[in-house]
Amino acid sequence: MTTGKLDGRVAIITGSGGGLGAECARVLSSHGAHIAVVDINGEAAQQVAESIEAQGGQAMGLCTDVSSEESVEAMVAAVVERFGRIDILHNNAAVLDVGQRQSDRDICNLDMAAWDRAIAVNLRGAVLCCKYSIPVMLKQGKGSVIFATSGLGVQGDLSLTGYATSKAALIMLPRLVAAQYGKQGIRANAVQIGLAPAENAHESMPAQLLDILRDNHMTPELGTPRDIANVVAFLASDDASFVTGSTLVADGGFSSHTPSLVAMREFFEQSGRGGM
């Protein structure tokens, strides 16, 4: 049984062999979409696709390097061959492994190979997936493109220079897609994702760090992959038919408040003023 919100729609979700992408695959499937589970880790993609099919959904796993034009072109052709159309493209893939995080540092200490990788996968990858998927959507006269961006794409931080720069560009891309193809029925939006680690990822983070992060959220708890997947499902669906060229912020208010808010709240608590 599905909700029917995305019945028969075909969704490509890149980087969906794990993490938020896999949760998006499961949630979009629960709304009736057929899913192309795309990842550079083909085995992981296959496993996610099989788990969706075991739940009664339709899915195919594809081993694709989104930074390679040949690989993306072949992936889109395979999706069209199996499902006959493309209604949703969620550009979720990003290179985020430990080695990449350790070498994508502040500018003076930046490993340029890590910069190149971040731009190639996170940005060029999203452009390539658009380049090959949008022509299919144009033939149908309808489509929704979604980009996974991050608070780090709009706020300065100490490290991850390449990642942050790629994520900033992913806020511009939906505006370009909306401007270039909106009249032909294509919508495009970004989701500015806050901290939404998989449930077990919380456990690997120091409690003190989690407290700092929780204090800076304007929600009682941190986000989960399901919170993000629900936003992606909304943008993919006709419920968002008048939403295009925008960035929807899904970060529990992390980027919505004054930088001094947490320190001010502590100050008011300590001085016993104002019940803040």
Ligand SMILES: NC(=O)c1ccc[n+]([C@@H]2O[C@H](COP(=O)([O-])OP(=O)(O)OC[C@H]3O[C@@H](n4cnc5c(N)ncnc54)[C@H](O)[C@@H]3O)[C@@H](O)[C@H]2O)c1
């Ligand atoms: N998890 C968060 O808290 C958070 C916060 C802000 C933004 N985001 C964004 O959400 C998206 C998903 O994040 P996540 O935490 O699930 O990351 P993740 O590392 O768990 O998943 C990324 C996936 O992309 C795949 N991938 C890497 N390189 C690829 C390539 N060249 N081609 C195809 N696939 C490739 C990986 O194999 C992996 O399965 C990313 O775009 C990330 O920037 C996540």
